[in-house]
Amino acid sequence: MSDAHASHDGGNHGSVKSYVIGLIFSLVLTIIPFWMVMSGGFSNMAVVVTISIMAILQVLVQLIMFMHLDFKTEDGWNAGSFIFTALILAILVGGSLWIMQNLHANMMLGG
Structure with missing residues (x-):
């Protein structure tokens, strides 16, 4: 076996x-x-x-x-799905950090 x-x-x-x-x-x-x-x-x-x-x-x-995950099999589907996932994750995390930074900057102006 x-x-x-x-x-x-x-x-x-x-x-x-x-x-x-x-x-x-x-x-x-x-x-x-x-x-x-x-x-x-x-x-x-x-x-x-x-x-x-x-x-x-x-x-x-x-x-x-x-x-x-490897970049050799299934005609690049693994690589394509990984790159797409990484892009979506970067947009999500980057956008969240950007929003939080702007909220922090705007909240500090009032007080």
Whole structure:
């Protein structure tokens, strides 16, 4: 019996080894910012930058190791859907931050 699991369409899913490696990467990418916050020995900017970088890397690990996203299969549908999702997420997060910044600036004028 093989470690690889076949999907309904004949594709190949990850092996136990790839899942374990993904789990280890995920744990490390979670422990590093947690340690930085709990130790308290770093500037706020360093902590925010580290958390942001680790979050981006965490998303990539999840997509590649657990969801098996690659840019080679299915005639680019995986890549296209990933790029579309990233674009929508950037618009959503960027727009929310823009709105919150404008609200903060306008609320500070009155008081």
